[in-house]
Each structure stands twice: as structure tokens, then as C-alpha cells.
Amino acid sequence: MAKIDAIMGWKELDLGCVIRQPGSSRAFKTGDWRSQRPIVDREKCNKCGLCWIYCPDLAMVPAEEGYYKVNLDYCKGCGICAKECPKDAITMVLEED
């Protein structure tokens, strides 16, 4: 029999596929289809936080000394942070580089 690529059986699903555990989407890491990643240049960064505000996936997170860093578990590489950064402190680089 061919391999079944399912995470659970149909009888195991909760009624109407509800999820009773709040915040469980954290377990669903969405960063694996990224083709580019943002690199933050702390020399240029003025800690304004626009990248943190604009990131649609909450993947730009506050870091030490008021800087921001990327959580690659969820970053999809859309480049919005790099586009919005007023100091051009974020550059997108190809994942394979």
C-alpha cells in the first residue's frame, strides 16, 4: 500500500476540526518555504521598530539593546521589512548563499 501522508486519522479529528488548544498555530512553522532571508545591519539600524510593526508574520522580534532580529521559524522572506526600513539597514539574501 502506498504511504499515507496524513498527520492524523479521520476518526481522531475533533468535531468540525476545532482546535481546543489556544495559540497552537505556533507549532506550525511557516518559514520553510522562504527563498530569501532578511539580514539586519546593526551599524545602520536606529531601532525605530518599523520592521517589527510591518512584518505580517510577527517574525521580526525585539532583541537585546533595543534592536530587532528575525525569527526564521516563521519568516517567509517576503521582504516587507527590508522595503519599509527607512535606514536601508535590512537586506534580503538568497537562502542558498
Added chain:
Amino acid sequence: MAKRIGMEVSIAASEAVKLADVDLIAAYPITPQTHIVEHLAEVVADGELDAAFVPVESEHSAMSCCIGSSAAGARTFTASSAQGLALMHEILFIAPAMRLPIVMVVANRSLSGPISIWNDHSDIMAEQDIAWIQTFAENGQEVFDLVLHAFRVAEDSKVLLPVIVNLDGFTLSHVIEPIEILDKAEVDKYLPPYKPKVRLDPRKPVSMGLVGIPEIYTEAKKATNEALINSKKVVLKAWKEFGDLFGRYYNPVESYKTEGAEVILITMGSISETAMTAIDKMREKGLPVGLVRFRLWKPFPSTEFKKAIAGAQTLAVVDRALSPGGACGPVAEEIKAALYAERGRPKVFNFIAGLGGRDVTVENFEEIVSKAFTYAKKRPKQLYEMIGVREI
């Protein structure tokens, strides 16, 4: 004791909804369903029914609103027809997937174009795969009874699926019939308050209507389909209990004079009563004909249907919708599929009649039966045939 009174069938439908003590009605007016929600708006405004009436901006919003309401655990109702039902289309699939027991009355009307407000089954036959339980009413009393049955089945903890009660637009919706309206105490005996198994509640948060990635979508679809197939047991039980309480017993498939019938007519909805008159007339002439009609359409009552037609050599299936470019009408298609694996299966001939409000008369049924007898001996060239079409 319940009173039998002359009442417009649409009003009887809304009286049943009122007696079911719904919590929310969201609807957009559309002919020929209009009187149903109009009357409900009135009873809510008059304080006869303690419910929220949401006058939404479209049917798409109506069904979306019903989903939110039902997810919150409220007893929820809406009604629609034709273009309105079509506008709900994408949302209709979501209600059963989320296992929400919404009840909807569809006053069946032909889909445009050409623009038509009149009766046939093209609106509902375009919604065959939405995974709702579906019943078809034959007369006003059935409409009233089936609405109560719909809530009872939908909310059963073993079912938790939405239900559509179909009634023929105008032919049923706008006629006055003698209808026995049950009183509140009787309805309460039949229909307990809705106790949701899971609902949106800030004290006990859950997430509903989530994404189904490829690794779960197939399983989710199977779970809903199994629930729909298994709902038949509850559908039957709820009819039995209705009969025990109020004396009117209903079956998923009804037979009329099928004993010894060589040709059996198959119908659905209000034309079945005309068909019975035609059967009486033909039986008087000595023709071995009978009638089988569907009350339950989804889940398809395969076992009951096969039992009802056992012994017949020929079936004349009357469809009230066209499946353009297809093999036959939607009802005939389902029947042929159900019978294909059966040994000694009857011949099935399909007739499309009563489109866009054209009357289906006793004479039409006589013509259909006569053709079925002929085709049984000599196979017709065409896969199906439109009845009462002017061929010039």
C-alpha cells in the same frame, strides 16, 4: 390538541420556525421565499419570538452570519431561493465542515437565465455536493412538519449537520392549505433545547474553521461525509418519534400503488400529488403503474429506494432540472448510479419536466408512462427526454 387551519404554506414554515424558538434569523429577501422571512421579521418585531433578526446585505452575508451564530451555539435559521442560494454557494460547504446545525428552507425556483422566478429544482440541484441533509416536501403540512424535523435532526449530538427543507416555489410556498399547527407544548416535547457540544465561548476558547493542509484535508472531508451518511439513522428515528407523538409518519421514500407495477414513476416534491392522480387514472384503465417519491434526498436513501422499486421492470424518473451536456437529469443520475451494481436492475428512462414554472399535468404523466412502456420494448436513441417542449 392542535388546530387545523387554512394557512399560506410560507407562513406555516415560519410558524414552525417560531415554535422552534430560534435564536437568530439572518436572511435577504428573494422570491418565492420572501413571505417566510417577512413573517419571521414580523413575529420578531411584534415580540412573539425572542430572536435576533439580522437583515443582511446579501445571501452570501446571510449564510456567513448563520455560521457565526450557529458557532456561538444559537439555534439559527435562514431561507432562500435560486439566485440567492447560488450566492450562498461557497459558504454552504463551510457549515457542514464546521458541523453547524443551521436550518434553511429553500423555496425552489429556477436559476436564471433566462430570468425566471418560477418553480423547478435547478437551484437546489446545483448544490448537490454541499454535504447538507436535504428533504423535499410534498404539501403544506409536510413543510411545517419537516421544518421541526430539520431542527431535531440537525441538532442531534450524533448528527450536528445543517439541514435544507426544500419546498416548491409558488406551487407550495404561495398556496393556502389546511395545516395542523402544533402548539408550543407539543413542539417542546419533540424538540429539546439545543445543547452544542462545542461553541465559541471566551471562557473556553476554541478555534473553528481552520486551514486544512494537505496532510489533513482528506481526513476532514471523510469525517464530514461519514457524519452525513450516518445521519440517516437519526433522520429515520426523528420521523418515527414525530409519528408516535403527532400521528403523521414519514419515510425517506414513499410508495404509491407499486404492487404489481411494471412501470414505476419516480418524483420528488409537489408534483408527486399530481402524479398520484395520474396513477389512479391509469390504474383504473388497468395499466400496471405505481409511484415512488423521495422525501429524503441527501443522504441518498439507497436501501429504502431499492426496496421500494423491487419488482418493477421499468423506472420513469422525472427530473425537474437539466444537467446540460450530461448523461441525464440529476435524480436519474443518482438512481442509475445506485442501481448499476444490482442484479436484474430495472431499465431507467429519464424525463425532464416542469422547468421554469411550466405545469406538470396528469396528461404529462400519462405521456411519460406511455413512453416508458414503449421504450421498455424498444430502446430510445436519446439518453433522456424533455417533456412538454415545443419541437419546432
